[in-house]
Amino acid sequence: xxxxxxxxxxxxxxxxxxxxxxxxxxxxxxxxxxxxxxxxxxxxxxxxxxxxxxxxxxxxxxxxxxxxxxxxxxxxxxxxxxxxxxxxxxxxxxxxxxxxxxxxxxxxxxxxxxxxxxxxxxxxxxxxxxxxxxxxxxxxxxxxxxxxxxxxxxxxxxxxxxxxxxxxxxxxxxxxxxxxxxxxxxxxxxxxxxxxxxxxxxxxxxxxxxxxxxxxxxxxxxxxxxxxxxxxxxxxxxxxxxxxxxxxxxxxxx
Amino acid sequence: xxxxxxxxxxxxxxxxxxxxxxxxxxxxxxxxxxxxxxxxxxxxxxxxxxxxxxxxxxxxxxxxxxxxxxxxxxxxxxxxxxxxxxxxxxxxxxxxxxxxxxxxxxxxxxxxxxxxxxxxxxxxxxxxxxxxxxxxxxxxxxxxxxxxxxxxxxxxxxxxxxxxxxxxxxxxxxxxxxxxxxxxxxxxxxxxxxxxxxxxxxxxxxxxxxxxxxxxxxxxxxxxxxxxxxxxxxxxxxxxxxxxxxxxxxxxxxxxxxxxxxxxxxxxxxxxxxxxxxxxxxxxxxxxxxxxxxxxxxxxxxxxxxxxxxxxx
Numbered sequence: 209x210x211x212x213x214x215x216x217x218x219x220x221x222x223x224x225x226x227x228x229x230x231x232x233x234x235x236x237x238x239x240x241x242x243x244x245x246x247x248x249x250x251x252x253x254x255x256x257x258x259x260x261x262x263x264x265x266x267x268x269x270x271x272x273x274x275x276x277x278x279x280x281x282x283x284x285x286x287x288x289x290x291x292x293x294x295x296x297x298x299x300x301x302x303x304x305x306x307x308x309x310x311x312x313x314x315x316x317x318x319x320x321x322x323x324x325x326x327x328x329x330x331x332x333x334x335x336x337x338x339x340x341x342x343x344x345x346x347x348x349x350x351x352x353x354x355x356x357x358x359x360x361x362x363x364x365x366x367x368x369x370x371x372x373x374x375x376x377x378x379x380x381x382x383x384x385x386x387x388x389x390x391x392x393x394x395x396x397x398x399x400x401x402x403x404x405x406x407x408x409x410x411x412x413x414x415x416x417x418x419x420x421x422x423x424x425x426x427x428x429x430x431x432x433x434x435x436x437x438x439x440x441x442x443x444x445x446x447x448x449x450x451x452x453x454x455x456x457x458x459x460x461x462x
Numbered sequence: 463x464x465x466x467x468x469x470x471x472x473x474x475x476x477x478x479x480x481x482x483x484x485x486x487x488x489x490x491x492x493x494x495x496x497x498x499x500x501x502x503x504x505x506x507x508x509x510x511x512x513x514x515x516x517x518x519x520x521x522x523x524x525x526x527x528x529x530x531x532x533x534x535x536x537x538x539x540x541x542x543x544x545x546x547x548x549x550x551x552x553x554x555x556x557x558x559x560x561x562x563x564x565x566x567x568x569x570x571x572x573x574x575x576x577x578x579x580x581x582x583x584x585x586x587x588x589x590x591x592x593x594x595x596x597x598x599x600x601x602x603x604x605x606x607x608x609x610x611x612x613x614x615x616x617x618x619x620x621x622x623x624x625x626x627x628x629x630x631x632x633x634x635x636x637x638x639x640x641x642x643x644x645x646x647x648x649x650x651x652x653x654x655x656x657x658x659x660x661x662x663x664x665x666x667x668x669x670x671x672x673x674x675x676x677x678x679x680x681x682x683x684x685x686x687x688x689x690x691x692x693x694x695x696x697x698x699x700x701x702x703x704x705x706x707x708x709x710x711x712x713x714x715x716x717x718x719x720x721x722x723x724x725x726x727x728x729x730x731x732x733x734x735x736x737x738x739x740x741x742x743x744x745x746x747x748x749x750x751x752x753x754x755x756x757x758x759x760x761x762x763x764x765x766x767x768x769x770x771x772x773x774x775x
Contacts, residue, residue, distance in 0.1 A: 258658050284660035298651030300715065301644075309648040313660035315641040319669065322640035323633045329640060336641075369655075376660055 210269075211236040211380055211411050212257070212288075217266035219252055219435075226252040228435045229266065234380070234413060234428075239406050241414040241422045243446075244432035245455055250415045251293060253432070254382050257413070258290050259283035271379070285313055289378030291369040293385040293415075299358040303349060303368055306357055307340035310375030340375060347371040347401060363394045370401065374410070381405060382413045387421050399424055423447065431455070467639065470718060471632055478624040482617075491616035493732050495688060498623035499681045501724035502630045504708045505717055506677020509634055511706065512714035513643065514670045515650030516566060517574045519702050520581025521678050526588055526697030527554050528679030529686035533603040534594050536687075543606045547683040551676055558675035562668040581702050589694045600693030603686045619688050626684070627721070630677060634717050637673070646670055647715070678705075700742065707745050711752045713759025722761050 212234040219227040227249045234240045242250050255261040257268070259280040268275040270286055277283045298306050315336060321329050344353055347367040352360055360368065366386055373381055383402070387395045395418060402425050406412050416422050422429065422443075429446040431438040439449040446452055485491050503525055510516050531550025535541040541549070565576040588595050595601060605612040606622075613619060637643050649656040649663040656663050686692045695701070704727070712723020727748065731741050756763040 260654060260658070279662070279664075280654070280657035281660050281662045284658055288658075290658050292655065296652040296655035298648050298655065300647055300651045305644060305647075309644045309656070309661070310659050312641060312645055312648075317641045319642060322637050322642045325636040325640070333640070372655075372659065 209236050210234060211271060213269040214257075215267045215269070217253075217256060217268065218264045219249075219256055219261055220264045226435050227256065227263075230432075230435075230437055232430055232437065232440065234411060236379075236411050237406070237409060238427040239402060239412045239414060239425050241416060241426040241429045242432060243416065243419070243422055243429060244438070247434075248432040249435040250432055251384060252435075254290060254384050254413070254415060257283070257382060258288055284376060284378075287377075287379035288382065289373040289376045289380070290382035291366075291373050291384055291386060293388060295362075295365050295369065297357050297365050297368060301357055303344060303352045303355045303357055303360060303364075304337065304340050306368055307343050307371050307375045308336050310372035311336050311339065313376050340371075343371040343375055344368075346374070346404070348397065363390050366390065366394075366398070367401065370405075374405070378410065380411045380413065382415070384415045385417065386414070387416055387418045395421060467635060471628065471635065474631055474718065474721065475628050478628060481624075482620065485620075488616045491620050493729060495616065495619050495623050497725045497728045498620075498627045499685050499688070500705070500708060500728050501627055501721045502623075502681040502684075503678045503705055504712065504720035504724040505627075505630050505634050506674040507705055508709045508712075508714065508717060508720035509637065509646070509677075510670050510674040511709050512716065512720070513638060513650060514646040514667060516667055516671065517570075517706075518577040518671070518674070519574050519699070519706065520577035520579070520584070521674065521705050522697050522699070522701035523581035523584030524554050524558065524675040524678035525682035525685070525701070525705075526584055526694070527557070528682030529692050529696065530588055530595055530682075531679070532683035533601055533686045533692055536604050537601060538594065543604065543687060544608070547606075547680070550683055551679045554679035555672050555676050558672045559668065562671040563664075566664065566667040566671060578699065578702075581697075581699055585694060585697045585699065588697050595694070598694060600691055602691045603689070605690065606684070606687035613687070623684065623688075626680075631717055631721065638717065642666070642669075650715075704745060707749050709759075711748055711760060713761035713763070716759065716761045716765075719759050719761035723759070726760070 210233040214230055214232050217227060217230040218225065242253060244250055252261065256263050259277055259282065275286060277286050298309060315332060317329055317332065341353055344350055347370050349364055349367055349371065352364055370386065387398050390398065399421055402412060402414065414422065414426065426443055429443055430440050431446055431452050433455045438455055439446055439452050481494060485494055503521065507518065507521050510518055528550050531553060532543065532546045535546035535549060536543050561580055565573060568576050589598055605614050607613065613622065645656065645661045645666045648661055649666060653663050708723035708727045709720050711727060713719025752759065
């Protein structure tokens with residue numbers, strides 16, 4: 209069953225076509241990787257899938273329905289979460305509060321109840337706090353519960369973003385280069401974390417340059433080049449595709 | 463968390479309760495009341511500037527509309543003061559809602575310019591509509607009556623303002639400690655991350671803008687009744703800057719910082735009368751020195767210092 213389907217998806221910036229009539233389908237419960245050389249349009253694609261950009265043309269279906277969301281927060285409400293290539297941590301908050309903020313969609317709290325601190329709210333806050341602590345533990349940051357986000361190391365912040373995204377209980381989680389800038393042992397941790405996330409039944413879209421990671425965790429790989437689909441298929445198919453090899457290494461015949 | 467919240471509020475309540483021991487004459491009470499009224503505005507403004515990270519250089523406009531709304535409804539139309547206060551506050555809330563929607567899409571300098579423009583327009587309207595407002599000469603305002611009793615004299619006013627200040631701080635801190643407050647701080651930290659986390663940033667910004675405008679309007683209305691006379695001086699751009707300076711100096715994203723900022727910068731010019739003519743220079747200087755030496759403001763800087771000293775053996 210396809211969780212997300214794109215049809216003729218395009219994005220122009222002025223005269224530049226960043227994404228050009230792209231068709232693909234993400235099956236529920238899989239790890240779907242998007243790879244391609246720098247500037248291939250990977251992050252642009254994630255921005256389209258989270259409502260940060262509006263497509264110039266094309267349509268998106270999510271869970272069998274045309275995705276009618278417009279603003280990013282509506283994409284989130286539809287069940288799409290993400291992390292960012294360049295960290296977008298709430299540095300003015302603690303690690304735990306970052307994750308609690310990620311639970312925003314699941315909190316029902318009127319303004320009056322908030323201002324008057326209704327007893328019901330205090331209970332909801334405790335529940336939110338303990339859920340956030342569980343998620344920090346899930347990504348291996350239990351030691352950082354009280355840390356101020358701006359005092360945490362880079363590798364921990366990468367995982368904090370994942371915990372915050374998971375807090376929204378997304379059905380589709382988009383990870384934009386979760387391994388970028390990490391050392392080999394941290395990358396192994398991310399590898400295992402992605403598998404555990406997939407194990408929860410969350411469909412994962414992975415944009416990543418680290419081929420070992422991509423080939424290890426993905427069921428399906430989409431290769432982009434200059435905003436177009438270059439190849440698509442399981443890891444074996446993509447790995448052996450001559451067009452992919454050429455895009456990455458340049459043609460050997462010159 | 464819960465204990466630190468109540469402890470802070472209890473400390474503020476204790477200061478308000480015990481301060482009269484140090485206030486020996488009416489003039490001292492007057493300064494304390496001014497501090498309280500400014501602090502109420504600053505606690506609201508801090509929600510907008512300190513927590514949500516959105517600037518406003520026009521809050522004196524909301525303060526002025528609250529003040530003149532109350533003044534005009536009571537003096538010219540004979541409304542009961544409390545009804546006038548509520549009506550003026552509601553009108554300011556609606557205005558802030560209408561203005562907030564378009565201008566809070568702007569960021570940084572653009573938002574600053576838009577709010578500045580808003581404040582200047584309000585100030586000009588109040589100064590020129592002299593049929594209602596008395597123009598630059600100002601107008602007198604009847605006293606506030608509570609349950610048929612006119613509130614006059616410094617001491618009763620002190621307690622009214624003191625109780626309202628504690629209430630204002632309690633409400634603000636509750637808001638900050640709720641999902642709404644987290645949403646505000648989140649969009650301050652990273653608006654794009656807040657949005658993809660499901661936070662409707664436009665809605666939350668407009669909401670906190672309205673709340674901060676309501677704080678200013680209530681304080682303005684009270685200030686008008688307390689002084690018994692108002693002039694457009696409190697509606698000027700300079701007063702907006704004073705308010706922002708109090709928030710920044712006291713400490714952004716610190717409710718008690720806003721109170722301390724209001725207290726210090728309201729008392730300072732009174733205490734050092736030599737500054738009177740150079741008030742603007744002093745405020746400018748305070749703003750610059752704060753930005754350079756303690757960009758987080760007085761209270762957060764002192765809190766961090768205390769935490770560091772506490773850790774050291």
